[in-house]
Ligand SMILES: Nc1ncnc2c1ncn2[C@@H]1O[C@H](COP(=O)(O)OP(=O)(O)OP(=O)(O)O)[C@@H](O)[C@H]1O
């Protein structure tokens with residue numbers, strides 16, 4: 517699989533937003549919601565993106581689908597540079613890529629029947645023949661575990677989990693190659709979450725899909741993902757295989773995320789120490805100099821506050837280990853082992 521051409525290639529991708537335009541003329545400021553992200557996603561891979569609220573996960577997903585325009589950098593989809601392709605020419609990309617959202621109710625039009633909701637992308641991209649659309653809608657509903665006999669029903673007549681299945685059916689209807697799942701299971705209760713994750717996994721295998729799975733919760737990414745990227749203030753701070761992220765995380769931010777995850781074994785849970793980050797996530801409008809994480813970094817404190825963290829931005833690089841990490845001291849152990857993240861095996 518590693519020899520295959522990447523399906524998604526991002527080089528130094530920057531996405532900016534303007535804020536404050538409405539207050540005073542000339543008062544608008546720009547900030548980097550996605551800050552120089554470089555990443556490859558292979559065909560068939562499930563890549564997880566994790567990080568606190570506001571760190572830029574959704575923006576990155578939307579940029580790859582060209583729903584928002586990048587300020588600089590390069591986006592390639594299946595080898596084709598789509599960075600500057602005009603919206604009007606994105607038809608092909610719109611067929612190949614889809615997004616599944618967190619809120620399965622808000623993202624389904626309550627006044628449309630399931631047949632119309634799921635049939636809409638088929639009508640837009642493939643055919644207006646009603647019988648064909650009906651047949652295709654029936655097939656895809658079947659694939660996601662919804663009784664096709666219910667295609668005349670409306671979203672409110674389904675449970676939350678069923679509505680998420682309908683959202684997935686809509687995304688699958690035109691057989692895309694790449695799907696961004698943005699917190700697709702966050703609003704669902706645990707048992708339904710597990711069913712949806714299994715469904716996404718089955719669909720991936722049956723249809724050869726590639727996913728970008730976005731979540732603020734590392735635990736929910738564990739089962740499905742091959743690799744995970746950890747984001748902080750618009751930047752990727754660590755990228756590694758799912759095993760490495762859980763068993764040997766290297767970035768101090770990744771280690772703090774892991775330490776916040778509950779562990780089912782009460783003995784292990786009692787014995788371990790949490791890494792509680794001090795302070796809030798800085799405003800992206802006033803992003804720290806040097807390492808974006810240095811203002812909250814427990815490892816830097818343990819290391820005696822080295823200046824380099826404040827002055828030099830660590831690039832995301834291999835740094836002598838597996839995966840890539842953006843930290844000057846990623847593999848240094850702090851003086852006490854109190855704060856190190858536990859092994860979760
Ligand atoms: N349309 C917009 N205009 C201006 N700023 C925006 C816009 N959308 C998002 N932002 C800002 O960009 C940053 C990244 O937002 P984004 O929605 O990508 O974060 P996220 O990681 O998906 O967060 P969450 O986990 O809460 O969904 C945040 O600071 C957010 O306030």
Ligand SMILES: [Mg+2]
Pocket residue numbers: 573574575698
């Ligand atoms: Mg989001």
